[in-house]
Amino acid sequence: MRILVIMGRVLDPGGIAVNRRRGRIFVNREEYVMQPADRCALEAALRIKDGLQPRGAEVVALPRSVLPDDDVLRLAVATGADRAIHLTSEGTVEADDAGIAQVLAAAAERLGGADLVLTGATTLDTGQAQLGPRLAEALGWPQILSALHVEASDGHVAVILKQGKQYVTVEADLPAVVTVLPDALKPRYPDGVRLINVYKRIGELAAAVEQWDVADLVDVEALTPLLEKRGQDFPPERERGVRVTGAPREMAQALADALRQWAPS
Amino acid sequence: MDASYLDLLMAQQEEPAEAEGMEAEGGGGIWVVADVANGAVTPVALQALGAARTLADSLGAYVYGVLLGEDTTDLAQTLYQAGADGVRVADDPSLAQFALEPYLSVLWDLIEAQQPEVVMFGATAQGQALAPRLAQRTGGGLIEHVVTATLDEATRTVQGGFPIYNGEYFQIAACPQARPQFLTIQPGAFPTPFLDPYRKGEPTMIDVEPVEPAVRMLGPARDFDPPPAPLAQARVIVAAGRQAGDFELVKQLAAALGGQVAGDRGARDAGWIEPEQIVDVRGVKVAPDVYVAVGIRGNTFHGAAIEEAKFIVAIHPDPDAPIFEVADLCLEANPQEVLPLLLEALG
Numbered sequence: 245m246r247i248l249v250i251m252g253r254v255l256d257p258g259g260i261a262v263n264r265r266r267g268r269i270f271v272n273r274e275e276y277v278m279q280p281a282d283r284c285a286l287e288a289a290l291r292i293k294d295g296l297q298p299r300g301a302e303v304v305a306l307p308r309s310v311l312p313d314d315d316v317l318r319l320a321v322a323t324g325a326d327r328a329i330h331l332t333s334e335g336t337v338e339a340d341d342a343g344i345a346q347v348l349a350a351a352a353e354r355l356g357g358a359d360l361v362l363t364g365a366t367t368l369d370t371g372q373a374q375l376g377p378r379l380a381e382a383l384g385w386p387q388i389l390s391a392l393h394v395e396a397s398d399g400h401v402a403v404i405l406k407q408g409k410q411y412v413t414v415e416a417d418l419p420a421v422v423t424v425l426p427d428a429l430k431p432r433y434p435d436g437v438r439l440i441n442v443y444k445r446i447g448e449l450a451a452a453v454e455q456w457d458v459a460d461l462v463d464v465e466a467l468t469p470l471l472e473k474r475g476q477d478f479p480p481e482r483e484r485g486v487r488v489t490g491a492p493r494e495m496a497q498a499l500a501d502a503l504r505q506w507a508p509s
Numbered sequence: 510m511d512a513s514y515l516d517l518l519m520a521q522q523e524e525p526a527e528a529e530g531m532e533a534e535g536g537g538g539i540w541v542v543a544d545v546a547n548g549a550v551t552p553v554a555l556q557a558l559g560a561a562r563t564l565a566d567s568l569g570a571y572v573y574g575v576l577l578g579e580d581t582t583d584l585a586q587t588l589y590q591a592g593a594d595g596v597r598v599a600d601d602p603s604l605a606q607f608a609l610e611p612y613l614s615v616l617w618d619l620i621e622a623q624q625p626e627v628v629m630f631g632a633t634a635q636g637q638a639l640a641p642r643l644a645q646r647t648g649g650g651l652i653e654h655v656v657t658a659t660l661d662e663a664t665r666t667v668q669g670g671f672p673i674y675n676g677e678y679f680q681i682a683a684c685p686q687a688r689p690q691f692l693t694i695q696p697g698a699f700p701t702p703f704l705d706p707y708r709k710g711e712p713t714m715i716d717v718e719p720v721e722p723a724v725r726m727l728g729p730a731r732d733f734d735p736p737p738a739p740l741a742q743a744r745v746i747v748a749a750g751r752q753a754g755d756f757e758l759v760k761q762l763a764a765a766l767g768g769q770v771a772g773d774r775g776a777r778d779a780g781w782i783e784p785e786q787i788v789d790v791r792g793v794k795v796a797p798d799v800y801v802a803v804g805i806r807g808n809t810f811h812g813a814a815i816e817e818a819k820f821i822v823a824i825h826p827d828p829d830a831p832i833f834e835v836a837d838l839c840l841e842a843n844p845q846e847v848l849p850l851l852l853e854a855l856g
Contacts, residue, residue, distance in 0.1 A: 256791075257674055257677075257790045257791050257810055258791060258810065261809050262674075262677045262678050262809065262813075264678075269678065340650075341641075341651075342644065342645060342648070342650070342651075345645060368674070369673055369674055370671070370673055370680065371653070371654050371671065371672060371673070371675070372653050372654075372671075373637055373641075373653060374640070374641035374644070374651050374653060375641075376641075377637075377638060377641035377642050377645070378641045378642070378644065378645040380642065381641070381642045381645035381646055382645060386609070386610075386723030386724055387609065387638065387642070387724075388724055389634070389637065389638055390634070392733075392735065393730075393733065402727070404730040404733050406735075407634075410729060411729065411730040411733055411735060412726060412727070412728065412729055412730055413726075413727040413728065413729070413730045413731075414724050414725065414726055414727060415724070415725045415727050416723055416724045416725070417723070420723075427785075470648075470649070470650035470684050470686065470687045471650050471652065471682045471683065471684050472682065472683050472684070472685055473680065473681070473682055474661075474668050474681045474682060474683050475681050476673075476678050476679060476680055476681065477657065477670050477678065477679035477680075477681055478678050478679070479676065479678070479679070485821070485823075485833070485835075485836045485837040485838055485839050486837065486838055486839065487833070487839045487841065488838060488839065488840050489841065492842055492843075492846045492847050492850055493850050495840050495842055495847055495850075496847050496850035496851040496853070496854050497850075497854050498838075499822060499824075499838065499840060499847070499851055499854075500851055500854035500855050502820075502822070502838055503766060503799065503801075503822070503855065504855070506798060506799045506819070506820040
């Protein structure tokens with residue numbers, strides 16, 4: 245079984261500050277982390293692989309966009325993926341999810357097909373959830389969105405998801421696309437030795453991260469983004485609240501009165 | 510006012526409405542694909558219709574509602590009342606439960622035949638599943654979780670704003686070239702329109718060919734422990750920070766208020782809470798009725814994570830602590846002194 249995991253990176257929110265009054269975003273520390281939902285998707289793929297021992301499964305990591313570096317993919321290999329495909333391009337490729345879905349569909353075909361595609365249900369920064377279903381459409385496969393638990397074997401995938409207030413199991417035949425929620429699983433950490441080996445290209449991981457040119461997969465000219473950014477909007481600054489001063493007992497009394505009003509239990 | 514005059518006025522208003530209905534058979538327009546839940550049109554569908562009406566009025570376009578499901582024909586009047594100029598109804602037993610492939614098949618045929626300019630969905634499970642697939646198939650652009658919608662009249666393009674980092678700020682995007690433009694509307698972002706009981710119309714019925722869904726429902730999940738993330742839904746949260754002093758008192762306060770315990774990264778470093786109890790944009794974003802921050806200094810991302818809370822109390826000894834900028838009630842005090850007295854006062 246071959247499982248593709250589509251992974252992305254996101255600017256660590258700890259490194260940016262938003263000034264609402266001035267309407268500006270300050271990037272204090274340009275540090276990227278793996279998209280939390282994609283990390284869960286990788287975990288889901290590795291759990292399926294573990295469950296299928298000794299036959300196993302091949303887990304291949306692919307990027308969510310054309311990235312300038314392959315850190316996310318190396319991290320995926322260090323965490324347990326068997327190989328990763330880094331999509332590169334000579335010029336800049338400004339594709340959005342519509343174009344990337346085509347690129348990934350072409351990559352899946354060049355890999356010799358796949359049985360299951362896993363990816364994050366939503367991105368941390370933009371909150372967009374369209375890559376999974378768009379890829380399912382480009383591949384012509386069924387989709388299951390916002391999974392909490394994924395099991396795959398014998399030609400079908402069983403997924404637990406939340407429907408209203410209850411949890412239900414749904415099933416689809418493979419191949420299929422499944423998107424995983426950010427908090428669904430507790431992701432494992434990358435293996436230290438694998439991390440060093442994948443960066444230093446040692447042993448069996450020497451060629452784990454491959455480089456594929458986007459131009460070999462699709463017509464780059466046709467990848468112009470559909471969406472155009474038209475500026476930002478900032479929510480109003482929150483107004484300052486009431487300050488309570490006085491002796492500790494008076495303060496406690498004022499707080500107790502307020503809490504009784506707001507949390508009548 | 511004279512009743513006969515009112516009747517006359519009503520009769521005048523109804524005539525153009527019918528004429529609009531005739532014209533409404535043409536293509537284009539702004540479409541709203543309405544979700545149906547428990548035999549009623551969902552509020553987000555009505556809110557999307559309200560937004561569509563505003564956009565259509567400045568664009569000079571018609572608003573069409575699309576209803577899919579079983580026994581949905583009667584609901585068409587609700588869409589008319591909310592501002593639709595025309596309603597298309599696919600009423601078929603095969604559409605009783607939402608399943609991707611049957612719904613997709615109906616909508617695809619409809620979109621291909623009528624070429625709408627804008628197609629709106631609610632940002633619900635159904636809308637989130639349908640919109641990207643239709644967008645990919647038609648080559649259209651999709652903006653998800655839209656909370657503001659303005660119009661670029663020159664190119665007839667909708668500019669949608671959607672939250673970044675859970676609402677830290679909003680990105681405005683537009684789809685100037687590709688048509689149709691797909692939008693999913695965030696529930697609660699737009700006001701629910703007034704339902705005008707005098708607006709009515711005759712819905713257009715769509716023939717449905719049954720399509721087999723690819724995903725099968727197997728029933729309730731067995732032996733499944735849902736991931737522990739109820740903090741985001743908690744009504745009352747008492748959170749501790751580095752200056753909280755005694756965590757036992759924080760727990761007692763949470764118990765007294767019937768709430769849950771949480772904390773910032775400092776509380777995690779002190780070993781008081783689990784990683785999934787960290788309130789932060791990177792951890793859990795919360796929206797309780799009451800949020801009590803005990804000894805939390807409160808950086809930007811903590812502030813952003815509790816922004817949706819209705820009432821925020823902050824107790825911190827430093828008068829310059831940033832938490833006081835987001836709190837509704839600020840106590841410049843040492844939590845260790847105030848908490849015992851507070852517990853006493855609460856009884």
